[in-house]
Every structure is written in C-alpha cells, then in structure tokens.
Amino acid sequence: MAKQLGFYFDQTLCTGCKACQVACKDKNDLPVGVTWRRVAEYSGGTWRQDGDTFTPNVFTYYTSISCNHCDDPQCVKVCPTTAMHKDEHGIVTIDDGKCVGCRYCEWACPYGAPQYDKDAGVMTKCDLCIDRVNAGEQPACVAACPSRALEFGEIDELRAKYGDTAAIEPLPDPAMTRPNLVITPHRDAQPTGHGTGAIGNPEEI
Amino acid sequence: MNVHELPLVAFTILAQMSVGSFVVLGVVHLFGIRKHGHGAVDRLSDPALYAIGPAMVLGLIASIFHLGNPVNALNAINHLGSSWLSREIFFGSAFACMGAVFAVVQWRRWLTPLLRQILAGATALVGLVLVYSMSMVYMLPTVPAWNHWATPVTFFTTTFLLGALAVGAALVIVYTYRQRTTAPAGSTDAAATEAGTVTGAETGTVTGTETAATEASTEASGGVDVATAVVVEADDETRASTNALLRSSLRMIAAASIVLLGIEFVVLPTYALDLATGNANAQASAATLMTAGGAVLLTRLILVFLGAGLLGFFLYRSAARGHQRHLVYLATSAFVLVFASETIGRMLFYSSFDRIGL
Numbered sequence: 001m002a003k004q005l006g007f008y009f010d011q012t013l014c015t016g017c018k019a020c021q022v023a024c025k026d027k028n029d030l031p032v033g034v035t036w037r038r039v040a041e042y043s044g045g046t047w048r049q050d051g052d053t054f055t056p057n058v059f060t061y062y063t064s065i066s067c068n069h070c071d072d073p074q075c076v077k078v079c080p081t082t083a084m085h086k087d088e089h090g091i092v093t094i095d096d097g098k099c100v101g102c103r104y105c106e107w108a109c110p111y112g113a114p115q116y117d118k119d120a121g122v123m124t125k126c127d128l129c130i131d132r133v134n135a136g137e138q139p140a141c142v143a144a145c146p147s148r149a150l151e152f153g154e155i156d157e158l159r160a161k162y163g164d165t166a167a168i169e170p171l172p173d174p175a176m177t178r179p180n181l182v183i184t185p186h187r188d189a190q191p192t193g194h195g196t197g198a199i200g201n202p203e204e205i
Numbered sequence: 206m207n208v209h210e211l212p213l214v215a216f217t218i219l220a221q222m223s224v225g226s227f228v229v230l231g232v233v234h235l236f237g238i239r240k241h242g243h244g245a246v247d248r249l250s251d252p253a254l255y256a257i258g259p260a261m262v263l264g265l266i267a268s269i270f271h272l273g274n275p276v277n278a279l280n281a282i283n284h285l286g287s288s289w290l291s292r293e294i295f296f297g298s299a300f301a302c303m304g305a306v307f308a309v310v311q312w313r314r315w316l317t318p319l320l321r322q323i324l325a326g327a328t329a330l331v332g333l334v335l336v337y338s339m340s341m342v343y344m345l346p347t348v349p350a351w352n353h354w355a356t357p358v359t360f361f362t363t364t365f366l367l368g369a370l371a372v373g374a375a376l377v378i379v380y381t382y383r384q385r386t387t388a389p390a391g392s393t394d395a396a397a398t399e400a401g402t403v404t405g406a407e408t409g410t411v412t413g414t415e416t417a418a419t420e421a422s423t424e425a426s427g428g429v430d431v432a433t434a435v436v437v438e439a440d441d442e443t444r445a446s447t448n449a450l451l452r453s454s455l456r457m458i459a460a461a462s463i464v465l466l467g468i469e470f471v472v473l474p475t476y477a478l479d480l481a482t483g484n485a486n487a488q489a490s491a492a493t494l495m496t497a498g499g500a501v502l503l504t505r506l507i508l509v510f511l512g513a514g515l516l517g518f519f520l521y522r523s524a525a526r527g528h529q530r531h532l533v534y535l536a537t538s539a540f541v542l543v544f545a546s547e548t549i550g551r552m553l554f555y556s557s558f559d560r561i562g563l
Binding site: 038040065074077078079080081082083097098099100101102103104107108109110111112116118120121122170171172173176193199205 | 271273274275277282287288289290291484558563
C-alpha cells in the first residue's frame with residue numbers, strides 16, 4: 001500500500017472565500033445540493049467588562065472541510081454493500097456500481113463527506129482528485145486556494161511539518177474516525193467539545 | 206414529523222410486528238398444547254400464522270422504497286462482517302424465508318409436530334436476532350439520540366407489544382368468524398357458556414375424544430346416526446376447548462401488553478432526561494421530540510395508554526369473565542390504537558436524528 005494521503009488546512013490564512021468549494025464543484029461537475037468541499041463559518045462571542053463599560057468580544061473563523069479519508073472510516077464500516085472502500089492510496093472511494101443509495105454512510109460520517117445524488121440515486125464523495133494527483137497536479141481545491149491555506153500530501157509528512165491537530169470546533173472528535181487531516185488553528189479556535197459558538201452558515205454546509 | 210423516512214417506518218414497524226406475532230403465537234401454541242391439545246391450538250392459530258407472512262413481505266417491499274438505486278439491492282448483504290445494515294437485511298430475509306417454509310409445513314402438516322416446533326423455534330430465534338440487528342443499525346456513535354440503550358429496548362417493546370395485540374386481534378377475529386360461519390344458530394352461545402365450565406381436568410379428555418371423533422367421522426361417511434352424534438358431541442367439545450384457549454390466550458396477551466406499556470412509560474422519561482442532559486446534539490434531539498409542547502409525543506402516549514392500558518385491562522376482564530361479544534371489539538381496537546401509537550413513535554424516532562459534526 002502506498003503512503004496514506006491527507007489534507008492540511010491553515011485556519012489562520014482562510015478568509016472564507018469558498019474558492020476551494022467552487023473549484024471542487026466545477027472540476028467534479030457536482031449537481032445542486034452536492035458539495036464535496038464546504039467552508040464552515042464558526043462564530044460566537046461574549047461581553048468584556050472595562051470598568052463600567054461592556055464591549056462585545058466576538059470571533060469568527062472558517063474551516064474548509066471535505067472527506068478526510070479517515071483511518072477508521074465510519075462510512076466504510078457501516079456500508080452494507082462494500083461500495084464504500086479504502087483504496088490502495090488510503091483514499092475512501094465509492095463504487096457507484098455497487099451502491100444501493102441507502103444513505104446509511106451519510107448518517108455515520110461526522111464530516112458530512114458522503115453525499116447523495118438524487119438523480120443518480122447513489123452516494124458520491126471526494127476522491128481526492130486522484131486523476132489530477134496521478135497526473136502530478138494538486139487536487140482542485142488545493143490548487144484554487146488564493147491564500148494557500150490548503151495543502152495535500154502524505155499525511156506523515158504533513159504531520160511532521162505542521163503537528164497533529166484536528167480537534168477544532170465545529171469539527172467532531174478525531175477519535176471517532178481518525179481523519180487524515182492536520183489543522184493549524186485560528187487564534188480564536190476552540191477545541192472540540194468546548195465550543196461556545198455556533199455554525200453561522202448551516203444551510204451552506 | 207418525519208415523512209422522508211416513511212419506508213423505514215413501515216419496514217421497521219411491520220417487521221417488528223411480524224417477529225413479535227410469530228413469537229407470541231409460538232408462546233400461545235406452547236401453552237395451549239399442554240392444556241388443549243394440538244387440534245384446538247392449530248384450529249385457532251393457523252390463520253393468524255398465515256397473516257404474518259404478508260405483513261413481513263409488505264415490510265420488506267417498503268424497505269426497497271428507501272433505496273435510491275434498488276437495482277443493486279442484492280449487494281446489501283455484502284458486508285455481513287462489519288455492517289449491521291447488512292445483517293439486518295440478511296436476518297430479515299432469513300426470517301421471511303424460514304417463516305414461509307414453516308407456514309407451508311404447518312399448513313400441509315408435513316414432518317412431525319416436534320420437528321415443526323423446532324423449525325418454528327429456529328424461525329423465532331432468527332426473528333429476535335433480526336430485531337436486535339435492526340436496533341444496532343441505529344447505534345451510530347455520530348447520532349447520540351439513537352446511540353442509547355433505549356433504542357434496542359424500545360424496538361423489542363414495540364415488537365412484543367404489537368405482536369401480542371396483533372395475535373390477540375387475529376385469534377379473536379378468526380374465532381368469531383368461524384362461529385358465525387360454521388356453528389348452527391343458537392349453539393354459539395351454548396359453546397361459549399359451556400367453555401366457561403371447562404376445567405383443566407376435563408380438557409385432558411378433550412384431545413382423546415377429538416382424535417376418536419376424527420376417526421369416527423371418516424368411518425361414518427355412510428351417515429350412521431350414532432357416528433354423527435359422536436361427531437357433533439366432539440365438535441362441541443373442540444369448540445369449547447378452542448374457546449377456553451382463546452380466552453386464556455387473550456388474558457395472557459392483555460396482561461403482557463399492560464406490562465409492556467409500563468416498560469415504555471419508564472423508558473421514555475429516563476431517555477428524555479438523558480437526552481436533555483446530554484451533549485448539544487442530544488439536546489437538539491430532545492428539543493425536536495418536545496417541539497410545540499410535544500403534542501405529537503403526547504398523542505402517541507395517550508394512544509398507547511388507551512390501547513394497551515385501558516383496553517388491555519377491559520380485554521383481560523372480559524376474557525376472564527367470558528363476555529364473548531366484547532372481545533372482538535376490544536382486541537381489534539386495542540391493536541389499532543397501539544399500532545397507530547407505535548407508528549407515530551417511530552416517526553418521532555427518525556425525526557430526532559441529529560448528527561455530531563458537520
């Protein structure tokens with residue numbers, strides 16, 4: 001098996017422009033309602049007291065997220081057909097020739113990665129642009145980012161370079177699926193399970 | 206309320222009802238044979254057995270409507286080693302097939318009664334494994350509202366509650382229908398009152414007379430008066446025995462449904478409290494269940510209380526006292542109310558979905 005691939009995301013650089021999301025949609029010709037890469041806006045805040053004055057103390061940060069090609073992918077585990085599988089590069093891929101479209105993987109994945117194409121009646125998901133990768137190019141989302149907040153590569157190398165953090169709100173506890181994802185947290189980033197904010201754009205993700 | 210998952214509501218409710226009916230019918234059978242013999246028991250329970258098949262098949266057909274791509278439906282059992290959904294489909298199909306084989310064997314009276322019992326026992330076991338698999342499908346770590354011990358407990362409660370009341374209604378309908386079509390006018394009441402006097406000591410002799418009567422009736426095709434008299438007498442005794450069996454079964458079913466109602470009424474507040482004190486997703490699910498004052502949940506609770514509790518109580522009393530005419534109305538309306546309640550409950554279950562993460 002080749003080395004496991006994964007993503008790196010720098011929260012401190014992301015401006016929430018969604019160029020990654022649109023590049024992904026364009027490259028993969030995704031229908032309305034299917035968005036393999038999405039950008040979540042997480043915001044919250046409190047009041048800060050300065051003497052007799054209360055001033056708002058607010059924050060917002062963005063998280064660009066797609067499939068993390070997890071080491072313990074719940075979607076693969078629960079899929080009744082084995083259509084969902086991990087290939088030789090560690091890429092979690094769906095074989096639409098096997099999929100029954102039961103949408104069980106959608107319930108099981110805490111990242112919202114497997115998405116249903118209602119016209120085709122089957123699940124679809126990020127394949128890490130394996131065709132581009134094989135041609136020596138970057139995945140569409142990584143190539144499109146104007147802030148260079150996204151990187152992809154062998155996860156061991158990414159972790160050696162950037163550490164091993166993925167437990168940032170609004171993302172789930174990485175222990176659930178062991179995602180191949182590394183994040184450099186925003187200065188206001190809150191650890192998973194200790195969030196005080198809320199997703200600001202739920203209809204977009 | 207959740208209408209997107211109607212195929213799953215139909216599948217889970219019908220499959221659980223089928224398994225429950227099969228198990229309850231088996232229990233009725235086992236208890237009945239000891240007291241009333243094979244003849245009376247088969248006479249009463251066979252039509253109910255044949256009704257389980259269509260219910261289960263209807264459930265399986267409903268489940269196909271859940272699939273976006275039913276062409277690949279056969280792939281759904283590819284992942285038995287790790288997917289509870291695969292196991293659910295596998296045991297669902299196995300239960301349907303084994304149930305069908307048993308129904309045919311029982312109908313044609315193939316094999317010995319003991320072998321038939323073993324086959325029925327194995328089918329019931331597969332059915333119970335099916336209900337367990339069904340509940341495990343929803344034990345997803347990403348969905349706190351489902352990943353709770355209340356899921357298997359509720360699924361099994363639904364199974365036995367619907368099973369018991371469906372069998373109760375089926376038995377009493379079959380019995381009433383038989384009486385109207387086969388019994389000569391006037392003798393119906395006689396059989397019913399006579400049944401009240403049948404005691405355990407007497408029923409031992411009933412089976413004996415019954416087999417003798419069957420032999421007698423085959424020999425007496427010539428229309429000998431004496432033989433006819435024996436047949437009539439034996440018929441009356443079988444009828445009385447069937448009536449006693451019906452009423453003891455209904456008492457058992459009514460008592461069971463009251464106990465199961467009690468379990469539901471303990472599990473629900475415990476579960477609601479767990480959700481309300483759980484993480485953000487659990488709390489969101491609790492909020493969904495209680496939306497607009499929990500009017501839907503309240504409707505479900507009232508319906509199951511009326512069906513299993515109140516009507517269950519009257520069903521028990523009528524069955525004990527021998528109020529023949531009330532039985533059919535009590536048993537069927539108890540079933541209808543509980544069926545409606547459990548269906549609403551299952552719709553709420555799917556509505557309570559709230560997943561961790563994005």
